[in-house]
Amino acid sequence: MHFNWTTEFYIFVLAVFVGFQLISKVPSVLHTPLMSATNAIHGIILVGALSLLASGHTEADFWIGLLAVFLATLNVVGGFVVTDRILGMFQKKPSGKE
Amino acid sequence: MLEFEQAGYLVTAIFFIAGMMRLKTPARARSGNLLSAAGMAIAVLVTVVAHPHLPWLATLVVVAIGGAVGFLVAKRVKMTAMPQMVALFNAMGGGAASLVSLGSLLHANVTVVGQSVAALFTIIVGAISFSGSLIAFFKLQEWLSGRPITYPLQKWVNGGVLVILAAVVVGLMASPHNAGLATVLILLALLEGIMVVLPIGGADMPVVISLLNAFTGLAAAATGFLLDNNVLIIAGALVGASGTILTQLMSRAMNRSITNILFGAFGKTVHSGVVGTVDDGVVTHATVEDVAMLLAYSRKVIVVPGYGLAVARAQQEVRQLLEKLSQRNVDVRFAIHPVAGRMPGHMNVLLAEANVPYDKLFEMDSINPEFKDTDVTLVIGANDVTNPAAKNQPNSPLYGMPVLNVDQSRKIIVLKRGMSPGFAGIDNPLYTNSKTSMLFGDARDSLNELVRAVEEM
Numbered sequence: 398m399h400f401n402w403t404t405e406f407y408i409f410v411l412a413v414f415v416g417f418q419l420i421s422k423v424p425s426v427l428h429t430p431l432m433s434a435t436n437a438i439h440g441i442i443l444v445g446a447l448s449l450l451a452s453g454h455t456e457a458d459f460w461i462g463l464l465a466v467f468l469a470t471l472n473v474v475g476g477f478v479v480t481d482r483i484l485g486m487f488q489k490k491p492s493g494k495e
Numbered sequence: 496m497l498e499f500e501q502a503g504y505l506v507t508a509i510f511f512i513a514g515m516m517r518l519k520t521p522a523r524a525r526s527g528n529l530l531s532a533a534g535m536a537i538a539v540l541v542t543v544v545a546h547p548h549l550p551w552l553a554t555l556v557v558v559a560i561g562g563a564v565g566f567l568v569a570k571r572v573k574m575t576a577m578p579q580m581v582a583l584f585n586a587m588g589g590g591a592a593s594l595v596s597l598g599s600l601l602h603a604n605v606t607v608v609g610q611s612v613a614a615l616f617t618i619i620v621g622a623i624s625f626s627g628s629l630i631a632f633f634k635l636q637e638w639l640s641g642r643p644i645t646y647p648l649q650k651w652v653n654g655g656v657l658v659i660l661a662a663v664v665v666g667l668m669a670s671p672h673n674a675g676l677a678t679v680l681i682l683l684a685l686l687e688g689i690m691v692v693l694p695i696g697g698a699d700m701p702v703v704i705s706l707l708n709a710f711t712g713l714a715a716a717a718t719g720f721l722l723d724n725n726v727l728i729i730a731g732a733l734v735g736a737s738g739t740i741l742t743q744l745m746s747r748a749m750n751r752s753i754t755n756i757l758f759g760a761f762g763k764t765v766h767s768g769v770v771g772t773v774d775d776g777v778v779t780h781a782t783v784e785d786v787a788m789l790l791a792y793s794r795k796v797i798v799v800p801g802y803g804l805a806v807a808r809a810q811q812e813v814r815q816l817l818e819k820l821s822q823r824n825v826d827v828r829f830a831i832h833p834v835a836g837r838m839p840g841h842m843n844v845l846l847a848e849a850n851v852p853y854d855k856l857f858e859m860d861s862i863n864p865e866f867k868d869t870d871v872t873l874v875i876g877a878n879d880v881t882n883p884a885a886k887n888q889p890n891s892p893l894y895g896m897p898v899l900n901v902d903q904s905r906k907i908i909v910l911k912r913g914m915s916p917g918f919a920g921i922d923n924p925l926y927t928n929s930k931t932s933m934l935f936g937d938a939r940d941s942l943n944e945l946v947r948a949v950e951e952m
Contacts, residue, residue, distance in 0.1 A: 401723070402609055402720075405719070405720055405723070405725070405728055408725055408728050408729060409716060409719075409720075409728050409729075409732050412728065412729040412732035412733060412736075413732045413735065413736050415512060415732075415733070415736075416732055416733040416734075416735065416736025416737060417736045417740065419512065419515045419516060419518075419733070419736075419737075420515070420736055420737045420740045420741075421740060422516075422519050423515075423518045423519060424519070424520075424521075424858075425744075425831070425833060425839070425840055425843070425858045426521060426831075426840060426843045426853055426856055426858070427518055427521060427524055427840060427843070428741060428744075428838075428839035428840025428843070429577060429581075429836075429838055429839060429840035429841050429843065429844045430518070430524060430528070430840070430844070431518055431737060431741075431839075431840070432581055432704070432705065432708060432737070432738075432741060432838060432839060432840070433577070433580075433581050433584075434514070434515070434518065434527075434528050434531060435515075435708065435712065435733065435734040435737040435738065436581050436584050436585055436588070436708060436711075436734075437528075437531065437532070437535070437584070438511055438531055438535070438730050438733060438734055439585075439588045439592075439708075439711045439712050439714075439715045439730065439731060439734040440535065440584075440587075440588055440591075441507075441535065441538060441715060441726060441727055441730040441731070442588055442591045442592045442595060442714075442715045442718060442727065443535075443538075443539060443591070444504075444538050444539065444542045444724065444726065444727060445591075445592070445595040445715075445718045445719075445722050445724065445727055446591055446594070446595050447539070447542045447543065447546060447549065447554070448542060448545075448546055448722060448724075449595050449598045449599060450549060450550065450554060451546035451547075451548050451549040451550075452546070452548070452602075453598065453602075454602075457601070457674070458598055458601070458602070459550065459553075461594050461597060461598040462594075462595075462598055463550075463553055463554075463557055464594055465590075465591045465594035465595050465598070466554060466557050466558065466561070466591075467557045467558075467560065467561045468561070468587040468588070468590045468591040468594070469561075469587065469588065469591035470557065470558050470561030470562050470565065471561045471562075471564060471565040471584065471587045472565070472584050472585075472587040472588040472591065473535055473539075473565070474561065474562045474565035474566050474569070475564075475565030475566070475568055475569040475580075475583075475584045475587075476565075476569075476584045477528065477531070477532040477535070478565065478566055478569035478570060479569035479572065479577075479580055479581075479584075480528045481525065481528055481529070481532075482569065482570070483574070483577070483844055483847075484521075484524045484525035484528055485525060486574075486844065486847040486848050487521035487522070487524060487525070487847050487853055488521070488522060488524075488525050
């Protein structure tokens with residue numbers, strides 16, 4: 398594995414800028430689903446948890462990895478499902494016709 | 496890392512960004528979330544294929560249980576409980592990030608100093624996010640008191656823990672594979688998370704949740720540095736940015752700095768010099784019939800909902816009132832203060848759940864100029880966010896906080912349980928304003944009666 402600081406920092410910094418641009422365009426009406434959507438997105442740590450679990454050598458690695466996979470799965474599934482529920486409510490009626 | 500793995504992660508990153516772009520409009524937002532979910536599925540699939548040595552059975556069992564629990568909880572949670580739900584899922588993400596870094600640090604493959612730094616950062620921030628979010632969850636769920644929990648020398652204790660934490664970090668930089676020291680580090684970080692959130696009051700939770708959300712995002716990004724995984728870096732950066740923006744918005748809406756919220760133990764210190772003004776002024780009482788008459792014959796009405804509305808579970812009744820008044824061609828709008836709920840945008844969700852169309856919901860800056868040509872403003876379960884003292888009484892603790900210009904409308908009706916002051920214990924001169932009438936009682940009962948009275952007119 399090659400550890401490439403500079404490239405990764407470039408990516409990080411650019412992603413932060415993209416993030417600021419994207420988020421500042423979200424209307425305040427949608428701030429709760431925004432938060433819960435980003436909450437689900439940081440469940441991407443599941444990818445890290447899976448690779449840790451796969452490359453572990455000791456028993457401790459195994460249990461740490463397994464617990465991480467469990468927590469991350471909860472985060473991902475719960476996060477996306479609850480966001481979908483919230484956004485479903487905003488989809489119902491575009492305008493108040495009786 | 497294999498090439499197809501990289502390619503898959505790139506697709507995931509694109510899906511995440513495209514998904515967030517769709518959050519610009521309420522109608523398209525749902526498809527954006529599905530897009531992000533699809534991106535997540537691709538990332539997981541790619542990872543699983545690239546790691547044939549995964550302990551399959553154990554992984555499947557854990558994923559099945561975690562997925563089922565997450566699904567059921569997310570399907571059943573009430574919208575009023577959304578803040579604690581977000582806090583709970585945030586804790587899970589933070590905990591997972593912390594564990595992944597712990598596991599990687601103990602591995603032999605952490606050889607570069609930068610990697611140790613990334614690992615230690617994630618262990619600490621992830622653990623703080625985990626325990627801090629859990630405390631926020633307990634507080635919002637009211638398993639713990641929502642009031643600030645304080646004790647003497649609290650700041651010194653918190654600071655002391657930080658100093659020990661720093662010492663352990665130095666030790667781990669020297670010998671990264673020391674499992675005992677790493678365990679101590681995680682425990683200390685967990686403790687710090689608990690102690691930082693304990694003294695923060697329930698009304699400040701929108702800030703805390705946003706901040707911890709940013710923390711978990713940064714922890715995920717740092718894990719990306721550790722594992723050389725770009726999708727973790729990108730996703731983590733996006734979440735970090737979003738959490739940071741929301742934290743700033745929330746603390747600005749409360750007119751307090753983040754440091755003040757985190758370390759100020761609000762509610763303890765604020766006892767204003769304006770106590771007693773309510774008794775000096777005259778409070779005008781209104782009857783249901785008066786208010787119904789007033790509303791039914793108005794041209795333009797603004798409703799100001801506060802968290803008290805959700806506490807009284809009166810969202811449906813508000814929507815009914817909106818419908819009745821709309822039938823009479825009254826222009827009804829809702830003015831939503833940024834901190835009207837327990838998390839950013841919470842009040843919008845609660846009203847959307849009750850089928851209030853989102854184009855009736857207006858944020859503070861866009862509706863504030865409209866109060867002056869509004870016939871009636873109906874304040875339901877909101878207090879501090881309507882307090883004119885924030886604009887014109889420099890000695891008020893609220894002074895400088897952005898508030899809704901309720902006092903500019905021609906007539907003001909306040910639905911309230913009694914004359915008790917708001918969460919912060921600050922009197923509201925709005926109530927003794929000559930244009931204001933108070934309709935006392937449970938918000939839900941009052942609204943029910945109002946709906947009936949308007950109907951009969």
